[in-house]
Amino acid sequence: MSAGTTDPAGGFAHRALAIQYGLGLLVLLLVAAPLLPILYQSLLATSLYDAGHVLTLGNFRRLLATPGFGRIVWNTLVFAALTTLLAQLIGSLAAILFSRTDLPGRRLLGELFLVPLYVSALVLSFGWYTLYGPSGYVTALWQSTLGEPFWDLYTLPGMILVAGLTQAPLAYLYSMSSAALADPTLEEAARIAGAGALRTLWRVTLPLMMPAIAYSLVMNFTIALELLSVPLVFGDPARITVMTTFLYKVGITTTNPDHGLVATGALLMLLVICGLIWLQTRLLGSTRRFVTLGGKAARPRPFRLLRWRWPLVALVMAYLLAAVLAPIAVLVLRAFTSFLSPMVPLAEVLSLDNFATLIDYPVYTGAIWNSLQISAIGGAVATLLVALIAAIVHRSAFRYRAALHYVALFPRAVPGMIAGLGFFYAFALLPDLGGLRNSIWIIALAFTMRFIPAGLGAVAPTLLQISPDLDQAARVQGADWWTATRRIVLPLLRPALVACYTVLFISFFKDYSTAIFLFSAGSEVLGTSLMNLWTEGQAGIVAALATIQIVIIAACVGAVRAVFGVKLYG
Amino acid sequence: MADLLIEGLARRFGPVAAVDDLSLHVADGEFVTLLGPSGCGKSTTLAAVAGLDQPDAGRIVVGGKTYFDGARGIYLPPEARGCGLVFQSYALWPHMTVFDNVAFPLTLRRVRAAERRRRVEEVLALVEMEAFAGRHPHMLSGGQQQRVALARTLVYQPSILLLDEPLSNLDAKLRDRARSWLAALRLRLGLTTLYVTHDQIEALSLSDRVVVMNRGRIAQLGTPRAIYEAPAEAFVADFIGTTNFLPARVLAEAAGEARLALEDGQQVSVAVPRPPGAGRAVTLAARPEQLRLAEPGEASDAHGTVVTARLRGSAYIGGRWQLGLELGGSTLRVETTTLPDDAGGDLRLWLPRDGLLLFPAAA
Numbered sequence: 001m002s003a004g005t006t007d008p009a010g011g012f013a014h015r016a017l018a019i020q021y022g023l024g025l026l027v028l029l030l031v032a033a034p035l036l037p038i039l040y041q042s043l044l045a046t047s048l049y050d051a052g053h054v055l056t057l058g059n060f061r062r063l064l065a066t067p068g069f070g071r072i073v074w075n076t077l078v079f080a081a082l083t084t085l086l087a088q089l090i091g092s093l094a095a096i097l098f099s100r101t102d103l104p105g106r107r108l109l110g111e112l113f114l115v116p117l118y119v120s121a122l123v124l125s126f127g128w129y130t131l132y133g134p135s136g137y138v139t140a141l142w143q144s145t146l147g148e149p150f151w152d153l154y155t156l157p158g159m160i161l162v163a164g165l166t167q168a169p170l171a172y173l174y175s176m177s178s179a180a181l182a183d184p185t186l187e188e189a190a191r192i193a194g195a196g197a198l199r200t201l202w203r204v205t206l207p208l209m210m211p212a213i214a215y216s217l218v219m220n221f222t223i224a225l226e227l228l229s230v231p232l233v234f235g236d237p238a239r240i241t242v243m244t245t246f247l248y249k250v251g252i253t254t255t256n257p258d259h260g261l262v263a264t265g266a267l268l269m270l271l272v273i274c275g276l277i278w279l280q281t282r283l284l285g286s287t288r289r290f291v292t293l294g295g296k297a298a299r300p301r302p303f304r305l306l307r308w309r310w311p312l313v314a315l316v317m318a319y320l321l322a323a324v325l326a327p328i329a330v331l332v333l334r335a336f337t338s339f340l341s342p343m344v345p346l347a348e349v350l351s352l353d354n355f356a357t358l359i360d361y362p363v364y365t366g367a368i369w370n371s372l373q374i375s376a377i378g379g380a381v382a383t384l385l386v387a388l389i390a391a392i393v394h395r396s397a398f399r400y401r402a403a404l405h406y407v408a409l410f411p412r413a414v415p416g417m418i419a420g421l422g423f424f425y426a427f428a429l430l431p432d433l434g435g436l437r438n439s440i441w442i443i444a445l446a447f448t449m450r451f452i453p454a455g456l457g458a459v460a461p462t463l464l465q466i467s468p469d470l471d472q473a474a475r476v477q478g479a480d481w482w483t484a485t486r487r488i489v490l491p492l493l494r495p496a497l498v499a500c501y502t503v504l505f506i507s508f509f510k511d512y513s514t515a516i517f518l519f520s521a522g523s524e525v526l527g528t529s530l531m532n533l534w535t536e537g538q539a540g541i542v543a544a545l546a547t548i549q550i551v552i553i554a555a556c557v558g559a560v561r562a563v564f565g566v567k568l569y570g
Numbered sequence: 571m572a573d574l575l576i577e578g579l580a581r582r583f584g585p586v587a588a589v590d591d592l593s594l595h596v597a598d599g600e601f602v603t604l605l606g607p608s609g610c611g612k613s614t615t616l617a618a619v620a621g622l623d624q625p626d627a628g629r630i631v632v633g634g635k636t637y638f639d640g641a642r643g644i645y646l647p648p649e650a651r652g653c654g655l656v657f658q659s660y661a662l663w664p665h666m667t668v669f670d671n672v673a674f675p676l677t678l679r680r681v682r683a684a685e686r687r688r689r690v691e692e693v694l695a696l697v698e699m700e701a702f703a704g705r706h707p708h709m710l711s712g713g714q715q716q717r718v719a720l721a722r723t724l725v726y727q728p729s730i731l732l733l734d735e736p737l738s739n740l741d742a743k744l745r746d747r748a749r750s751w752l753a754a755l756r757l758r759l760g761l762t763t764l765y766v767t768h769d770q771i772e773a774l775s776l777s778d779r780v781v782v783m784n785r786g787r788i789a790q791l792g793t794p795r796a797i798y799e800a801p802a803e804a805f806v807a808d809f810i811g812t813t814n815f816l817p818a819r820v821l822a823e824a825a826g827e828a829r830l831a832l833e834d835g836q837q838v839s840v841a842v843p844r845p846p847g848a849g850r851a852v853t854l855a856a857r858p859e860q861l862r863l864a865e866p867g868e869a870s871d872a873h874g875t876v877v878t879a880r881l882r883g884s885a886y887i888g889g890r891w892q893l894g895l896e897l898g899g900s901t902l903r904v905e906t907t908t909l910p911d912d913a914g915g916d917l918r919l920w921l922p923r924d925g926l927l928l929f930p931a932a933a
Contacts, residue, residue, distance in 0.1 A: 469661035
């Protein structure tokens, strides 16, 4: 072989460090930016944007002295705890049923079960309202034939029912990631040792699911705590207030928001959630940090349901119809009607007026366009950020990579509304950078911060499956960290990046709570417009807008699956 | 090409010393193998030379270029070292063709396209893979992947070649072929090579010198023959080849000879250069091929000792029998071409006077 090989340029060591430190600082800034101003505001006597800052602890006293505050805390805890239990019960049962039994059509049923993940909780709440609310379709039908309905969603149990069923898919996903369901041989061993099907379920499957269930409980409790949609749609009319609706009212719907109170309440929620997540990591270690799903094809011996097969199929289908499909379908139907009631023949009320109204108002078309821009462009930038975070955390010698990982996952503990509030404060403190404060990009920024953990969850499992030998081989051959990342790691990560982009696109597109403190005239997004229209009582236009959201998300998911063959969950 | 100098290398993982004060010099063009059981520190040493793992202390110098110096705080990143490393997993990039895999190191070195193509073709011809340039790695067999991995390493003429168990993913037949191919290639190229394996046949057949490692330290460093025929300690004798160990006590020692009593009282004479003093507890080590059953009427003489042992079991291992014998409370393995008929009875076993080894008894 010929001579003349030179060493590759050696001055790149600094490049890796510059990227790693730069990105580390950026993520730290992104995560800390909304949090510190909330802390600051909670200690201020006046609003942050007013002149003359005076530090005080008075806000805490005032919050505790707010009339009915004890009731709010109690409602919040009961709502979150029972929602979590209900979601977990349904989720765990579904996980066992769909992955461990010979239930006919379990694959399709399992996918339908996940549909609520793709739809915003707000839209699902509207669907439930349209179907089962006081003047809902089913309610009216029941009234006209059977008398007074036995349910009332405008109660705490009603709210828990809606929220629990909305969150069940998440509990299902976490349960699916448990050791028992990921590795069928563990069960096989018990069966071969002579244990019957039920004993195996009780002694092996369930105990092995416990860590995943514990993790799922904490995550679902967090999500229930920060849920705004269900309490707003079903709790508010009955004057049942939880923390999120309290913050929403004090911070948004009053003309003169009391930000001392809002920030203190937000801080309280943050502390509770951080405490929970800390407890969960203490109890379980960090092993269950991501929902990792290996779609194991071979499930040699599923539990046999025998004569229960068809009754169970009927039960599952009834559940899916009543809890998932019908609420969405009726909302879509509502969009195409001027008035929806079982008493009025459908043909008489069918109309496109709702959509016509939408198109006539630039506010609404603008919101759709804004949401599309934020999701498409913001989602792409966020995907790049997530990819780099993952590469640094899992594939570099960066000294602070463990700290970076922690910081990047921290937004799990930050409810969307509070993240938005924090960015609102942060930009109130800063000079207005070229109109950023009133643009859609501040919303994209808040979304990015909020959904970094979700993005990492989509990327990290794949990254951990790529052998480190592959990038180390490039390093030994003369590629610096950045070249190895760019030429080897990122190309191999492409399917996961597509999944990550889709998850972020959908999350950005359906979010309604993060943006409520951040939008201004001209920078409305779909979620905030839905909320506003709802409070104005524009049910038909809400349904039309929600339909557009559902259609766009469905098209996005469908396209990704068709083109890339990437499944987002499961 | 260059020589490799390792001095006082140390690497701890928590309380475990993976590499413990290891020093080694590999001369220019020499082929040295690190051999040992898993966890002995051989892979950690290789990773330290490649720059994939930062040691705690010591010095690594290749051809006058300091890769690592704990005392002076020098640590070159892997990309600045110019080593060639063939991974156990081959680490071929699945998203690139064979050609692109091999061309990648040249692209990094900004070699122009025409020159790049020439050199990739040259090195693919060297490993007899030129017909596969357009394929992706998953379309190749294990042996072919291994050749591409080697080509990808050779193409940029590394200062030193590091091989991490390159044959361990191949099945037995293919491994034999790959081993002879690698031996031939090594003669042609004459690269300074550090080879890591747990397979003694690879180590003995390929290497100029073998480093037997145990618990992060060098147990023995020597030529393959020296390692096999004169293991420095019981660990080496046990790890390389098959060795029978018999606990014994020294009865008497005279110039170059020791008279031993086995546990059951039978006596054996062995010639050793520096016999231990009388009364010392020792371990007598004998390779199966050094032992044989005594001929009828054969007695102890100046060449060997005949002792009585009990036959405990036998196994046919293809062409010969492996016998399990009980002697002085220990089990011996001996190979014969014929099976003695009196299974379960006593046999007469011949031990040579020369060639057996004595180690201090394990505490």
